[in-house]
Amino acid sequence: MTEELLKIRHSASHVLAQAVLRLFPNAKLDIGPATDSGFYYDFDVDHKFTAEDLEKIEAEMKKIISENQRFEKFEATREEAKKLIENSGQGLYKLGRLNDIPEGAPISFYKNGEFTDLCAGPHVDYTKRIKAFKLLSVAGAYHRGDEKNKQLQRIYGTAFESKEELAKYLEQQEQAKLRDHRKLGKDMGLFAIDEKVGQGLILWKPKGAKLRQQLQDFILELLRQQGYEQVFTPHIGKLGLFKTSGHFPYYKESQFVPIIERDDLQDMINCNASVSTFEEKIENGDAQGFLLKPMNCPFHVQIFKSDPHSYRDLPVRLAEFGQVYRWEQSGELNGMTRVRGFTQDDAHIFCTPEQLDAEIQGCLDLVKNVFVTLGMKDYRVRISLRDPNSDKYVGSDENWQKSEEAIRKAAMSLGVPFTEELGEAAFYGPKIDFVIKDVIGREWQLGTVQVDYNLPERFDLTYIGADNKSHRPVMIHRAPFGSLERFTGVLIEHFGGNFPTWLAPEQLRIITLSDEVIEFADKIYKRLKDLGLRITMDDSSEKLGAKIRRAELEKVPHMFVIGKKEAAENKVSLRSRLRKSLEGVRDTEEAIALILDNIKTRDLGDAFTS
């Protein structure tokens, strides 16, 4: 974003606040910054802003802009500032904001027309510089982002340097909606979410299942190459298992309520136990029960523990497409990208401390391989470290330092820029995450690699070293996709539904021109079926144009069009929406070979290679 655009957006937020004050003089202002995509301002008003209010506010803003007021900056001492804010009647939030300014730092205000706001700037010089803006929506937002505080009304808007750019942005937003995985997932019959089944629970329909199976097979192939072994574990485990791992009761808020054994449940009902007694008994082990698993690690740990291990066995790499369940807040659920039941392409590596660096490296190679194969370039890498001032983390300082160092070293070797974020680590260890944006600009964490010294400790994992003594292994948690649900959601948007042939639910459609060629077409259909291709045949009596249109709308990557001419010469007319260079009337076998090659090479198509 240019400096000028930043100024325009920030100034627009001031004008927004000014307009709101003109229309709602009792409004209390909190804060109004520029953002990556626009600006907002938070208000505390009794009146609930409606869509019509936004129009009125927008009109008032236009008036202020046409008044061409000058933005003037002035500095004040802390005392003067305090007095100024109090006199303006805006002390409720602004005095707190004033206190945020560190001692010794300059305190400045910006004034335009009748409006003055505590602000570090910068701003445009005159309101007329705000040439193109639009108010977009109103939403609730907690003061200082803390849900314990009052929820204010936030008005979102956006602004650009020119009307053309604004129009272009709004058009892009409209276009983006067409790629939304929730829309495409429905239109293309990939998945469904059903009110009766439950929120945040994905039903993979046959076409989506085909896509998912291809992704799983792809991952399995990579895992075999890297020396992983596949395991399967149950969806529930005893509460004690998760107590040992530390996940229960500390994260009970984000888990489904435990399944309590019938007898214990009956006992508690018999003695009229209150909810708190109930919870207490579950937590201290007086009541037995099971937890719907929120993660797979404890199960893999127990698999590791079921055999004695020598240093010669390590690393042990256990992989599973493990379905986990988490109690996400209802307001957070979102299509396939934020759900309550999801499948991690999970694996846990148990290795010696000496092997750690190489193993992390191996995990990152895997993630990179996945991203390159799918043509995903627009991601960012984040390393998540511990917040040194928080006590939510487990494990010794020494181990944390070791693992943070290992993670940082691995991230540096990636050769792509990364950010370090304090306080983002898992409670048991630091991680490297791969983060990608969806069509409307929201970020989602996909692949993750996490180092863990804690679980081996808690489960007392050991291996026998070359010195014939017991040693503690290190664990790595890793998931290159993160979850198949989220990844698929992001992937639908990434490809806009135009999947490469190897992933497409339907890879090829045979389209006949008349009934006379059905026999010939059917032979090809059977041949392709035998080759394992996912194909259908459209021998309906519609016109060719209509059949092609339908295949295009259904985003089938390739079509074999067969008419009398082709049938007579054992040819097909190949039409490809993925790769134009494949098109043409070709010998049947040649066309088939081209399709098979397109699958084998996992061709991303013209859109990704032009």
Added chain:
RNA sequence: GCCGAAAUAGCUCAGUUGGUAGAGCAACGCAUUCGUAAUGCGUGGGUCGUCGGUUCAAGUCCGAUUUUCGGCUCCA
């Protein structure tokens, strides 16, 4: 969970101040056998998300509830 908006046919949507639900596409049937993004005609399809209330009468008004959407908070 919180703030706001929404829910009408498989899909996209219309439905006047309350008077007994409509279009396009899709589906199905018949005719058509066609050369690279829409052949024509016909037919069926809705407890208006759910429950309750007001009313002679509710898709329309009121309440509750479920779900979805945009944010906020959260995301081991």
